[in-house]
Structure formats: C-alpha cells, structure tokens
Amino acid sequence: MIITKKNHTSHINQQLLLFAFALILLLLSTSSSFADNKTIKVKNIKGQAIGGVNASPASIIDQAIKNAKLIALSEAGIHEEISAYQNLYKSETDENYEEVFMSDIFTSVSGVVSNINVRDTVAHFDPKTFTLKVSVTIDATVIKYDKKEDRTFDAWVEGIKAFYQNNSIISFTVKPTQDCYARIFLIAKNQESYVLFPNDHESDIKLQANTEQTFPTEELDYWLDTEIDKEPHRIIIVLLKKPIPYTNKVAYKPILDWIMSISPETRVVKTFGFIVAKD
Numbered sequence: 001m002i003i004t005k006k007n008h009t010s011h012i013n014q015q016l017l018l019f020a021f022a023l024i025l026l027l028l029s030t031s032s033s034f035a036d037n038k039t040i041k042v043k044n045i046k047g048q049a050i051g052g053v054n055a056s057p058a059s060i061i062d063q064a065i066k067n068a069k070l071i072a073l074s075e076a077g078i079h080e081e082i083s084a085y086q087n088l089y090k091s092e093t094d095e096n097y098e099e100v101f102m103s104d105i106f107t108s109v110s111g112v113v114s115n116i117n118v119r120d121t122v123a124h125f126d127p128k129t130f131t132l133k134v135s136v137t138i139d140a141t142v143i144k145y146d147k148k149e150d151r152t153f154d155a156w157v158e159g160i161k162a163f164y165q166n167n168s169i170i171s172f173t174v175k176p177t178q179d180c181y182a183r184i185f186l187i188a189k190n191q192e193s194y195v196l197f198p199n200d201h202e203s204d205i206k207l208q209a210n211t212e213q214t215f216p217t218e219e220l221d222y223w224l225d226t227e228i229d230k231e232p233h234r235i236i237i238v239l240l241k242k243p244i245p246y247t248n249k250v251a252y253k254p255i256l257d258w259i260m261s262i263s264p265e266t267r268v269v270k271t272f273g274f275i276v277a278k279d
Contacts, residue, residue: 003201003220037111037263038144040076044119045140047071050133057132061121064134069113076142078111085109097252101236101271111144112260147265153178155239160272166279169221173212174237176268180207181243184215185236185255188276190228193250196235204243226276233276239268 047068051060066089070082088105120137159172174182181204184197198204201220207213216222224233238246238259248254259269 003199003216003222037146040142040144041139042072042075042142043139045072045075045138046135047138048133048135050131052132053130055132057123057134060132060134061123061136064121064136065116065118065138068136068138069116069140072113072116072138072140072142073111076111076144078109078142078144097256098232098234098273100256101234101252101269102273106259106267106269107149107264109260110148111142113140114143114261115141143261145263145265147263149264150266153180153239153241153265153268155180155237155268155270157237157270157272160235160274162274164224164274164276166224166226166276168224168276170224171215171222172235173214174207174239175212176207176209176239178209178241180239180241180268181205182207182213182215183238183240183244183246185238185246185250187234187236187250187252187255188226189232191226191231195246195250196222206243207239224276226278228278230275230277232273234271234273237270237272239270241266 045068047064047066047070049060049063049067051057051063069089070085073085074082084105087103088100088109117139118136119139120135122135124133125131126133153176155174155176157172157174160170164170182197184195185193186196187193197215197217202216202218205213205217236255240262244262246255246258248258259267
C-alpha cells in the first residue's frame with residue numbers, strides 16, 4: 001500500500017502516533033471509553049485442558065488459560081454469550097482472525113477479559129492414556145459492558161470492490177447515521193499492514209451524520225500493490241463517537257483487543273475483504 005500526494009509519493013509510517021493532539025487525548029479518551037463499563041476483578045479462577053501426544057504442552061497450557069478466561073467471564077456475570085467467546089478464543093491466529101472480523105462478534109458479546117495473571121500451572125501426564133492434563137489458576141480483570149450496541153448508530157460504506165488489479169487506486173465513501181470519527185486499517189496477508197486513516201497526510205476529522213465522506217479525504221491516492229499472484233486484503237473501518245486514537249501494532253489481534261476495549265454503544269465496525277492480483 002502506498003499513499004501518493006500530488007507530485008509526491010511516500011509510504012505510510014506504520015508507527016505514527018496519530019498527531020500531537022491525539023497523544024494528549026489518549027488517556028482521556030481511553031478512560032472515557034471505559035466510563036460506561038464495569039471493571040470486575042476475579043481471583044483464583046481455575047481452568048483445565050487435556051491433550052494427546054500430537055498436542056504440544058504449550059498449546060495445552062494455552063487452552064487451559066482460554067478455559068479459565070471463559071470461567072472468569074462467567075464469574076463476572078457474563079453467561080449468555082459464552083459460545084461466542086469460545087469461537088473467539090478458537091480463532092487466535094492471524095489467519096483465523098479474518099473469520100472473527102467477518103462475524104457478529106462485536107455485537108454479540110457483553111464484556112472482555114482485559115488482563116490475566118497466571119498464578120499457578122500444574123501438569124500431569126497419564127502414561128495409560130498418553131495424555132497431558134494441565135490445570136492453571138489465574139486472576140483476571142473483566143470489563144463488563146453496561147450498555148449494548150446503539151442500534152441508531154450505523155453507517156453505509158460504498159465503493160469497495162471484491163477485486164483489484166495490481167497498482168490500482170482504491171477509494172470509498174462512508175455515510176454514518178451519527179457524527180463520529182473513523183479509524184481505518186488495511187490488513188494485507190503477505191506484506192506490511194497499515195493505519196489507512198488518519199495518516200501522515202490526512203488529519204483526523206469528524207464525519208457528519210447522514211453525509212457521505214469520501215476516502216481519501218485529501219488530494220491523495222491510495223494505491224494497492226502486491227508481489228504475488230493473488231493476495232487477500234481486508235479493510236477494517238471502526239467508527240467512534242469519541243476520537244479515541246489507535247497507537248498499537250497494526251495486526252488483527254491488537255486491533256481486536258482495542259475494539260473490544262471500547263463500549264459497544266460508542267462504536268461501529270465494518271469490514272470488507274478483497275483480492276489484489278498481479279497483472
């Protein structure tokens with residue numbers, strides 16, 4: 001991905017900090033994103049997992065921790081969407097996170113485990129069944145959303161096609177139902193991913209309700225390129241009622257963690273997958 005300005009070309013700086021004022025707003029915005037949520041600390045939560053000879057000890061420990069996180073959610077009073085969390089935790093690889101961003105996970109869960117501390121890990125091998133049983137004990141912090149999604153807050157996105165030739169220009173429009181701010185990410189399978197908007201050339205702006213906003217917002221071009229025959233890409237558009245900045249690594253897991261840290265009532269997530277093919 002390259003952004004070109006009139007008579008000028010430069011790569012997006014993936015580690016940009018989204019402008020000086022965004023840094024000032026970081027703590028305020030992050031704390032305000034939790035203002036409508038309830039923080040619940042749970043302790044001595046136990047999780048178990050059993051694996052056979054084909055499973056590595058690390059994968060069994062990881063599964064035990066995931067099971068403990070499910071119990072932590074239940075202890076915090078989040079019961080009704082446990083199956084959604086199970087699907088979420090099964091998808092914790094870059095490849096499978098693609099599936100998460102195509103699902104309704106963002107509107108079907110009512111909280112998130114924001115932090116865990118593994119206090120104890122015990123492993124026992126059974127020579128009769130050739131299985132390894134792992135038990136973990138964790139303390140966890142659970143963020144329970146006090147508000148569900150705002151069904152009056154949504155957006156229409158138009159202009160993103162399913163297929164692009166190499167060195168094509170992509171543009172699209174976003175029409176939100178409420179005033180909001182956009183954080184747009186481009187995830188590419190075989191190359192560097194980017195914060196598409198805001199970027200070095202485009203400042204953060206407030207999108208106006210029921211008004212189409214074209215991206216790019218300035219006299220720029222978003223160029224798509226690839227070095228392989230067919231490369232999957234995904235655009236993730238996060239619309240926010242407050243200008244919460246994103247400063248983490250641009251990858252599925254950090255983006256998902258950031259989205260999940262924000263109350264559903266204040267965010268809308270739209271994602272679109274497409275292919276970029278060489279000539």
